[in-house]
Amino acid sequence: MVSTNMGESLIHDRIWHHAQRRPDMPAVIDGNHIFSYRELIERAERVGGYLLQLGAGRDQVVGLSFPRSMAGLVHLLGVLWSGAAVLYLDPDWPQQCLDQMTAACDVSLILSEQGIRVLDAEYSPSAAPGVLAGIDGDSLCYVVFTSRSTGVPRGVLVEHQGAANMAAALAETFGVGVGTRVLQFAALSWDAAMCEIFLTLSAGGTLVLAPDAARVRGAALAGVLRRHAVEVVTLTPSVLDAVPVVDLPALRTVVSVGERCHPDLVRRWTSAARRVLNWYGPTEATVAVTVGVCVPGEDIDIGVPLPNVLVRVVDGDGRDVPAGVPGDLLVGGVGVARGYARQPQLTAARFVVDDQGCRWYRTGDLVSQRPDGTLTYIGRDDNQVKLRGHRVELGDVEQMLRTHPYVRSCAATIVGDRLVAFVVGVDTSVDARRAAIDHAHVWLPAYLQPSEVHAVAALPLTDNGELDRPAIARWAMTYLTAYPATARPASGATPRRQFLRCSSRCCRSSGGS
CATH class of the missing domain: 3.40.50.12780 (ANL, N-terminal domain)
Structure with a gap:
């Protein structure tokens, strides 16, 4: 010992x-x-x-x-x-x-x-x-x-x-x-x-x-x-x-x-x-x-x-x-x-x-x-974001999407009044994007359902191996610029969805496998 x-x-x-x-x-x-x-x-x-x-x-x-x-x-x-x-x-x-x-x-x-x-x-x-x-x-x-x-x-x-x-x-x-x-x-x-x-x-x-x-x-x-x-x-x-x-x-x-x-x-x-x-x-x-x-x-x-x-x-x-x-x-x-x-x-x-x-x-x-001293982590006291009047913990959205067997990992971010999610599938033979969409419809309330879901080969990581959230935000901004929505949802309404597959150039820039 x-x-x-x-x-x-x-x-x-x-x-x-x-x-x-x-x-x-x-x-x-x-x-x-x-x-x-x-x-x-x-x-x-x-x-x-x-x-x-x-x-x-x-x-x-x-x-x-x-x-x-x-x-x-x-x-x-x-x-x-x-x-x-x-x-x-x-x-x-x-x-x-x-x-x-x-x-x-x-x-x-x-x-x-x-x-x-x-x-x-x-x-x-x-x-x-x-x-x-x-x-x-x-x-x-x-x-x-x-x-x-x-x-x-x-x-x-x-x-x-x-x-x-x-x-x-x-x-x-x-x-x-x-x-x-x-x-x-x-x-x-x-x-x-x-x-x-x-x-x-x-x-x-x-x-x-x-x-x-x-x-x-x-x-x-x-x-x-x-x-x-x-x-x-x-x-x-x-x-x-x-x-x-x-x-x-x-x-x-x-x-x-x-x-x-x-x-x-x-x-x-x-x-x-x-x-x-x-x-x-x-x-x-x-x-x-x-x-x-x-x-x-x-x-x-x-x-x-x-x-x-x-x-x-x-x-x-x-x-x-x-x-x-x-x-x-x-x-x-x-x-x-x-x-x-x-x-x-x-x-x-x-x-x-x-x-x-x-x-x-x-x-x-x-x-x-708990009474036995075990601690359960809830989140940061400064890590919540607001989306159309609702307080949103991005980690909760990500955790729910990951529970689908076809989704290996995912990351979410807020851009304006849109919740954007990126998902990585367990392998190339499955459609992780569609899986995440269907899963979100079943398990998440309307205000937590992503406005857009993108399938990517890998998520960007920092040198420490943590999720690079600024890079995720930049990805989302790139997609919103390249593929603008034809209609924006009204405040509090269920958002209109676009489903786009990530470009190979974007995935290569992530530094992932």
């Missing part, structure tokens, strides 16, 4: 201990290359030692700009070894965005394939390392920038104690131990990547790096899982929907994250030898808050809190609500982040302290709690 002892509050210390006990165990698989814990630690310690000589230390943030690779992992751990915190800077992002991130975090050093870059002309390297002794659970571990639903980028400051608790708790929950092969799929700019890396290496497992080609093609990803005998994967429902369920004898734990898990996903991926888990957690609560076990045919919930994580469900006045009553979710405990980089007002608004001195993060998510 993996320990959740908070005395072990530094991720890199746990990895170092595994390297001392089993130095020849595989730590990382990168393509056809297998690297041992000895190789990983020796390289990381060299990077860390050099950063110490450059003055890196507690609560300093070091930029990291590497592609997914063994070298990137080495330098990430090297930053932690120096006592500094990691900020991943995606080399494919606009330079203006990267400049804003580095400025917000006072970054002076950036590590990349080209070497070490010093941003501050007045930066003075130190020749006297020794600050590492001051690193503890309260020290900064990493920074992740996220916009969530507001669209305002903000750097979340995560401490070591939260990262260590998350890694230990999830390793135990997912069944990750010595030698367990875990896929590293998430983009390094997403905090889920920190989770995959930390929980695997701190438990003595083997991290399998997904090549970029496999990250965007379902069949290729299935091939990676089979070839490397991957046992545990954490993927968004959008990615899992695109992966064919083929013979994967080693795969025993599939974790759904980042989006609402749906019944068809649970049905497709659950077997006698494989379980499906549903994981919930915002960046501000160190990635993971709750995990639930999904059972085919049963309601899907987000589970119960992890060890050392506290939750409250409250009303608009901050008072606890009874079991079964929807309310706002607050998260407390060791995983609550320090706050937002250089945004004190936003930090004060989202991170609050109660009368007992306990810090809580306001998630902005609506949930209900």
Whole structure:
């Protein structure tokens, strides 16, 4: 059993201990290359030692700009070894965005394939390392920038104690131990990547790096899982929907994250030898808050809190609500982040302290709690849209359309007074478009029935594997421009429907399989 002892509050210390006990165990698989814990630690310690000589230390943030690779992992751990915190800077992002991130975090050093870059002309390297002794659970571990639903980028400051608790708790929950092969799929700019890396290496497992080609093609990803005998994967429902369920004898734990898990996903991926888990957690609560076990045919919930994580469900006045009553979710405990980089007002608004001195993060998510502590996710308190006077939760529309056996995945968006849906069929031999239309007529009220339904080969995904909703909105605008309706429905009336098949150019631009 993996320990959740908070005395072990530094991720890199746990990895170092595994390297001392089993130095020849595989730590990382990168393509056809297998690297041992000895190789990983020796390289990381060299990077860390050099950063110490450059003055890196507690609560300093070091930029990291590497592609997914063994070298990137080495330098990430090297930053932690120096006592500094990691900020991943995606080399494919606009330079203006990267400049804003580095400025917000006072970054002076950036590590990349080209070497070490010093941003501050007045930066003075130190020749006297020794600050590492001051690193503890309260020290900064990493920074992740996220916009969530507001669209305002903000750097979340995560401490070591939260990262260590998350890694230990999830390793135990997912069944990750010595030698367990875990896929590293998430983009390094997403905090889920920190989770995959930390929980695997701190438990003595083997991290399998997904090549970029496999990250965007379902069949290729299935091939990676089979070839490397991957046992545990954490993927968004959008990615899992695109992966064919083929013979994967080693795969025993599939974790759904980042989006609402749906019944068809649970049905497709659950077997006698494989379980499906549903994981919930915002960046501000160190990635993971709750995990639930999904059972085919049963309601899907987000589970119960992890060890050392506290939750409250409250009303608009901050008072606890009874079991079964929807309310706002607050998260407390060791995983609550320090706050937002250089945004004190936003930090004060989202991170609050109660009368007992306990810090809580306001998630902005609506949930209900059963008497046994299990949480059911309802939606965002700011994610509803209004359509012809009705409040609409797009996720409810999508979930209902997905219940048809011919529909593998779908996405909906609002353009003006129209509800537009895009659907992906289970295969090319079925008409998912017609299936979705008929299903909506039977199961959805008139105001929730799509004005238009389009069949597409794949849905657009972000680098994190989540549904790219801005791209969906652009698709809808393109269709409305190219195929204008001959008549608009009156307010509150059942809309006139157009049924158009997506062009191949549009599907190719999605980046899907």
